[in-house]
Amino acid sequence: MHWDAAVDMKLTLGTWKFGINRILIDGVGCIIFRPLMDQAPILGGFHLFYCSPPELRVGLVGLGGITRWAAVDNTVSELMAEAFKMVMVLPQRMTQRFANTKIEDMPDFRCPPPVGVLRVKVLGARGLLGVDLGFTGRTSDPYCVISVGSCSQRTSTESRTLEPDWSNDEELFFLVYHERQDLLLQVFDENVLRQDVQLAELPKSAGQTVADLVARCPLPRWLDLEADVQGGAVQLQAWFADLCPTSSIGSADHTYVLALKLFHLKGVSAPEALGAKVRLRIGDLEVLSRPCKVIDPGNVHGFGKRMSTQINELLQKGVDSAIVAEAFNLDTSVVEEVQRVQGKEHSWFGWDEAHYHLLPEDEGETKRKTVQLEVALASNWSVEWRLLVEEDLQQFLMRCRQQRPLPLPFDHGDGIGHLGVSLEVLQGNFGDAD
Numbered sequence: 001m002h003w004d005a006a007v008d009m010k011l012t013l014g015t016w017k018f019g020i021n022r023i024l025i026d027g028v029g030c031i032i033f034r035p036l037m038d039q040a041p042i043l044g045g046f047h048l049f050y051c052s053p054p055e056l057r058v059g060l061v062g063l064g065g066i067t068r069w070a071a072v073d074n075t076v077s078e079l080m081a082e083a084f085k086m087v088m089v090l091p092q093r094m095t096q097r098f099a100n101t102k103i104e105d106m107p108d109f110r111c112p113p114p115v116g117v118l119r120v121k122v123l124g125a126r127g128l129l130g131v132d133l134g135f136t137g138r139t140s141d142p143y144c145v146i147s148v149g150s151c152s153q154r155t156s157t158e159s160r161t162l163e164p165d166w167s168n169d170e171e172l173f174f175l176v177y178h179e180r181q182d183l184l185l186q187v188f189d190e191n192v193l194r195q196d197v198q199l200a201e202l203p204k205s206a207g208q209t210v211a212d213l214v215a216r217c218p219l220p221r222w223l224d225l226e227a228d229v230q231g232g233a234v235q236l237q238a239w240f241a242d243l244c245p246t247s248s249i250g251s252a253d254h255t256y257v258l259a260l261k262l263f264h265l266k267g268v269s270a271p272e273a274l275g276a277k278v279r280l281r282i283g284d285l286e287v288l289s290r291p292c293k294v295i296d297p298g299n300v301h302g303f304g305k306r307m308s309t310q311i312n313e314l315l316q317k318g319v320d321s322a323i324v325a326e327a328f329n330l331d332t333s334v335v336e337e338v339q340r341v342q343g344k345e346h347s348w349f350g351w352d353e354a355h356y357h358l359l360p361e362d363e364g365e366t367k368r369k370t371v372q373l374e375v376a377l378a379s380n381w382s383v384e385w386r387l388l389v390e391e392d393l394q395q396f397l398m399r400c401r402q403q404r405p406l407p408l409p410f411d412h413g414d415g416i417g418h419l420g421v422s423l424e425v426l427q428g429n430f431g432d433a434d
């Protein structure tokens with residue numbers, strides 16, 4: 001997707017006035033229509049995202065000519081690219097439900113699960129640049145960083161060598177949301193008193209995607225690096241495991257991904273609900289949700305703004321809410337919430353989001369783990385975490401399969417609140433990865 005447009009945007013920030021006269025976006029963009037419905041409309045909505053961070057450039061004007069400096073343009077472009085990445089680059093995406101489409105699993109729609117798990121073994125490197133002065137000449141303290149999407153992992157640091165050996169390091173694991181996600185590999189020299197220095201990287205011009213790496217490196221393979229010196233290379237081996245749902249954590253031959261889905265928060269007043277957070281703990285794994293927000297009744301029951309307007313018009317004319325509910329085949333509580341939304345007095349709150357995390361490889365230890373789920377209601381004072389559940393992982397997974405979403409009650413002083421959650425497990429098999 002290449003978009004290079006001349007624009008005329010004027011912005012005001014306090015007493016400063018400036019504008020944007022050009023925007024360039026160049027990268028692999030995707031639009032996916034999902035879910036597919038068994039009745040009209042066939043298309044339930046769409047997702048728009050970039051597989052990897054695109055090139056993003058802006059041209060600034062104003063501020064007394066300061067925006068003509070290349071450094072200012074570059075800084076603003078970098079800030080905008082980082083903000084864009086947090087919204088539109090996998091696993092983040094823009095989602096839109098089509099009107100009159102009822103989506104039963106909104107967390108899955110807004111935050112689809114990864115398609116698989118990438119497993120990378122960094123074995124070593126050779127021909128690296130020496131940037132430190134040692135007794136026998138130039139040397140470095142190299143380590144390797146691999147990034148897929150927003151996840152970055154690194155090897156250990158090998159001291160005073162230009163041919164590091166990382167064969168004894170653990171493999172690196174990454175959740176993959178699209179096979180065309182780019183894989184970024186960089187080698188750095190570690191320093192204590194100054195910033196680490198980049199020694200080399202996989203050439204970005206080669207378009208090293210996850211699919212490319214898995215196809216090229218089923219066995220250990222040397223890949224050329226781009227650096228100030230010629231001859232640098234890194235040795236990698238890679239595997240990929242497709243993910244599918246499973247009922248429990250079983251064989252140690254598989255890798256497992258935990259899926260936490262957060263639905264709605266009920267029985268809690270608006271001041272306490274808006275901004276509330278949920279925390280999941282399983283062993284060393286800790287997952288923290290985004291702040292709780294307002295839930296649109298149309299998203300829950302599959303209707304759009306036109307129908308909400310019609311409902312409010314009837315209610316304003318004095319038609320009883322029960323009659324309106326029957327006419328639109330809705331529950332009375334839904335009609336009443338539509339009326340409250342019109343008056344900016346929301347009472348439906350929640351998250352409608354999903355979180356995905358790799359579980360530890362030690363299958364025996366994982367099966368014996370305890371699940372802790374807590375909620376912290378919004379407060380102007382200190383954060384108070386309320387325990388929702390603390391039980392065996394396998395037992396809680398079974399409860400979530402029996403009722404989805406599973407309502408978890410908790411006491412919050414003014415009454416009993418309920419939080420709808422679902423905990424699921426996905427599994428993948430790397431096959432013969434030894």
